[in-house]
Amino acid sequence: xxxxxxxxxxxxxxxxxxxxxxxxxxxxxxxxxxxxxxxxxxxxxxxxxxxxxxxxxxxxxxxxxxxxxxxxxxxxxxxxxxxxxxxxxxxxxxxxxxxxxxxxxxxxxxxxxxxxxxxxxxxxxxxxxxxxxxxxxxxxxxxxxxxxxxxxxxxxxxxxxxxxxxxxxxxxxxxxxxxxxxxxxxxxxxxxxxxxxxxxxxxxxxxxxxxxxxxxxxxxxxxxxxxxxxxxxxxxxxxxxxxxxxxxxxxxxxxxxxxxxxxxxxxxxxxxxxxxxxxxxxxxxxxxxxxxxxxxxxxxxxxxxxxxxxxxxxxxxxxxxxxxxxxxxxxxxxxxxxxxxxxxx
Amino acid sequence: xxxxxxxxxxxxxxxxxxxxxxxxxxxxxxxxxxxxxxxxxxxxxxxxxxxxxxxxxxxxxxxxxxxxxxxxxxxxxxxxxxxxxxxxxxxxxxxxxxxxxxxxxxxxxxxxxxxxxxxxxxxxxxxxxxxxxxxxxxxxxxxxxxxxxxxxxxxxxxxxxxxxxxxxxxxxxxxxxxxxxxxxxxxxxxxxxxxxxxxxxxxxxxxxxxxxxxxxxxxxxxxxxxxxxxxxxxxxxxxxxxxxxxxxxxxxxxxxxxxxxxxxxxxxxxxxxxxxxxxxxxxxxxxxxxxxxxxxxxxxxxxxxxxxxxxxxxxxxxxxxxxxxxxxxxxxxxxxxxxxxxxxx
Numbered sequence: 182x183x184x185x186x187x188x189x190x191x192x193x194x195x196x197x198x199x200x201x202x203x204x205x206x207x208x209x210x211x212x213x214x215x216x217x218x219x220x221x222x223x224x225x226x227x228x229x230x231x232x233x234x235x236x237x238x239x240x241x242x243x244x245x246x247x248x249x250x251x252x253x254x255x256x257x258x259x260x261x262x263x264x265x266x267x268x269x270x271x272x273x274x275x276x277x278x279x280x281x282x283x284x285x286x287x288x289x290x291x292x293x294x295x296x297x298x299x300x301x302x303x304x305x306x307x308x309x310x311x312x313x314x315x316x317x318x319x320x321x322x323x324x325x326x327x328x329x330x331x332x333x334x335x336x337x338x339x340x341x342x343x344x345x346x347x348x349x350x351x352x353x354x355x356x357x358x359x360x361x362x363x364x365x366x367x368x369x370x371x372x373x374x375x376x377x378x379x380x381x382x383x384x385x386x387x388x389x390x391x392x393x394x395x396x397x398x399x400x401x402x403x404x405x406x407x408x409x410x411x412x413x414x415x416x417x418x419x420x421x422x423x424x425x426x427x428x429x430x431x432x433x434x435x436x437x438x439x440x441x442x443x444x445x446x447x448x449x450x451x452x453x454x455x456x457x458x459x460x461x462x463x464x465x466x467x468x469x470x471x472x473x474x475x476x477x478x479x480x481x482x483x484x485x486x487x488x489x490x491x492x493x494x495x496x497x498x499x500x501x502x503x504x505x506x507x508x509x510x511x512x513x514x515x516x517x518x519x520x521x522x523x524x525x526x
Numbered sequence: 527x528x529x530x531x532x533x534x535x536x537x538x539x540x541x542x543x544x545x546x547x548x549x550x551x552x553x554x555x556x557x558x559x560x561x562x563x564x565x566x567x568x569x570x571x572x573x574x575x576x577x578x579x580x581x582x583x584x585x586x587x588x589x590x591x592x593x594x595x596x597x598x599x600x601x602x603x604x605x606x607x608x609x610x611x612x613x614x615x616x617x618x619x620x621x622x623x624x625x626x627x628x629x630x631x632x633x634x635x636x637x638x639x640x641x642x643x644x645x646x647x648x649x650x651x652x653x654x655x656x657x658x659x660x661x662x663x664x665x666x667x668x669x670x671x672x673x674x675x676x677x678x679x680x681x682x683x684x685x686x687x688x689x690x691x692x693x694x695x696x697x698x699x700x701x702x703x704x705x706x707x708x709x710x711x712x713x714x715x716x717x718x719x720x721x722x723x724x725x726x727x728x729x730x731x732x733x734x735x736x737x738x739x740x741x742x743x744x745x746x747x748x749x750x751x752x753x754x755x756x757x758x759x760x761x762x763x764x765x766x767x768x769x770x771x772x773x774x775x776x777x778x779x780x781x782x783x784x785x786x787x788x789x790x791x792x793x794x795x796x797x798x799x800x801x802x803x804x805x806x807x808x809x810x811x812x813x814x815x816x817x818x819x820x821x822x823x824x825x826x827x828x829x830x831x832x833x834x835x836x837x838x839x840x841x842x843x844x845x846x847x848x849x850x851x852x853x854x855x856x857x858x859x860x861x862x863x864x865x866x867x868x869x870x871x
Contacts, residue, residue: 275760275785276785276786276787279786279787281810283786283811284786284787284810284811344811344813417620417621440620440621440624441621441624441626441628441629442625442629447808450808451803451804456803456807456814457801458777458796458800459795459799462801462814462817463795463796463816463817463818464817464818465629465817466626466628466629466689466815466816466817469807469814470789470813470815471808471811472807472808472809472810473808473809475811
């Protein structure tokens with residue numbers, strides 16, 4: 182089968198690899214209907230992450246059709262249209278039961294030599310019963326983009342909002358106007374935020390953020406941005422910050438625009454980030470939370486809003502490529518010519 | 527009047543100072559009935575904090591009788607027996623309304639040249655209406671020690687428990703067996719924790735922690751302590767950690783014994799603490815919260831439990847000294863001959 186393999190920064194190739202197949206009785210194999218390229222795929226593409234030099238299979242978000250199941254799979258059936266969260270999980274261990282599926286005792290992540298990646302024709306899914314979510318409307322072309330976002334970016338934006346304690350009437354800032362930040366705006370709006378400040382500098386993304394419910398825009402960087410946010414909030418700062426980047430600059434911004442007692446929900450994988458222990462964190466009673474989104478815990482809650490059209494996170498896709506054109510998709514996202522690229526294998 | 531002034535590490539003196547008096551119409555002056563020495567007073571005593579070399583008035587916890595009020599004080603009356611939280615606050619600004627009185631827009635802290643300290647015969651109280659809490663039973667000798675703890679250590683232990691998200695059925699670890707840690711045990715028990723692991727190494731304190739509700743004791747340090755906690759929790763770690771010290775060792779312990787999705791409520795003022803941004807914090811979805819306890823937000827909730835004898839935080843006092851003997855009290859706490867010293871001016 183054909184699959185996407187990264188060999189080095191900027192070096193993404195579509196290659197023939199052995200067909201995905203069942204290895205464990207709890208596995209399933211899915212044929213990928215839609216996959217996508219993630220902002221986090223750009224970290225290794227830009228040389229910021231270590232990865233397997235023998236070639237790293239890429240992709241961790243997909244909707245697919247179940248082609249085969251192992252002998253110990255009982256809830257997923259061949260032919261089901263399913264969503265595949267970026268992490269696999271058994272759904273039964275204490276951490277899954279507590280809603281932290283990304284720390285499943287028998288879990289792991291997609292997009293590596295051990296498990297394979299979703300930017301491919303097919304993929305083996307470990308812990309299929311726990312991992313996969315059967316999708317009503319999963320074969321409705323109009324709904325697929327939005328459903329696809331539930332496997333990562335929309336659920337990740339939601340996680341940022343939940344861990345930032347967004348609630349009705351609160352004042353919220355979203356740091357980052359990438360696909361996750363834009364989904365964070367949707368999530369904040371959905372949870373009842375009164376004021377939603379999008380912090381970003383790209384016109385097309387800002388326009389989409391406004392469509393999604395952003396009430397204010399802050400395009401400065403560093404201390405000028407902090408001042409602007411304070412001005413927009415009567416000098417108080419925001420209750421909730423969704424930190425959707427993972428850089429030190431974005432984290433310092435988050436810490437400095439949160440009001441005392443405020444919360445930061447961070448979902449950008451941290452790269453060289455410093456969290457000061459005393460000021461402003463401790464002395465302002467800030468809460469720092471977040472991490473890899475336990476997508477599996479949220480996906481079923483979010484599906485109805487997608488099916489009813491209440492949220493339209495599928496709009497973050499502004500380009501679609503075939504599997505063979507995935508390298509061009511990486512380039513487009515790297516050069517910010519695209520917010521998020523969908524892949525049709 | 528007589529008051530406690532610190533001139534340098536280990537150099538605490540009782541001196542004549544100008545009488546406390548009204549400066550602002552929102553002030554009151556209280557005569558101190560009981561004060562105490564705080565674990566945080568030991569940081570400058572041991573040379574770990576900068577402070578005013580011209581002499582720093584000490585003490586920030588007291589119960590007193592109102593002797594005089596300014597022209598703009600309306601809710602506190604002369605003769606009231608009152609508790610004085612370690613921070614003053616107006617009670618009306620947005621941060622006070624949100625329960626973060628330690629960040630009051632018109633607030634500040636006791637125990638400095640501007641405001642004076644409570645280890646003294648009398649003290650000026652800024653923002654008296656917002657700051658002071660009139661105490662029922664405040665002149666009952668048997669209740670005074672417990673009520674006195676509400677001005678700092680008991681409310682601080684409670685803040686640690688609240689920000690560590692302690693709730694019914696949860697597994698909790700308390701890092702530190704000082705007065706705040708011991709009150710943290712009380713708070714965790716009061717909030718319904720099922721398992722409470724006290725982490726400390728002093729027999730008298732451990733015995734008190736067990737009386738207060740600790741179910742397990744971990745006396746090792748560093749990685750051995752982490753292993754012991756994991757063993758006590760089926761390898762999972764605890765849901766909630768009350769970090770009641772403020773050292774780097776205690777923080778690393780807190781981070782490494784929390785289970786995925788767990789929360790750390792930190793109330794020990796951080797001294798040279800490193801909070802790693804990625805592992806284990808981000809990848810385990812840990813929540814780091816806490817800060818200076820907004821005592822004023824909690825004190826009225828805790829008073830009924832003290833009056834009914836449901837909680838007995840006054841037991842953390844194991845020594846009482848006169849004002850003239852305050853230097854000996856510092857020495858006793860510094861040498862760990864006393865958990866917490868009460869002062870009777």
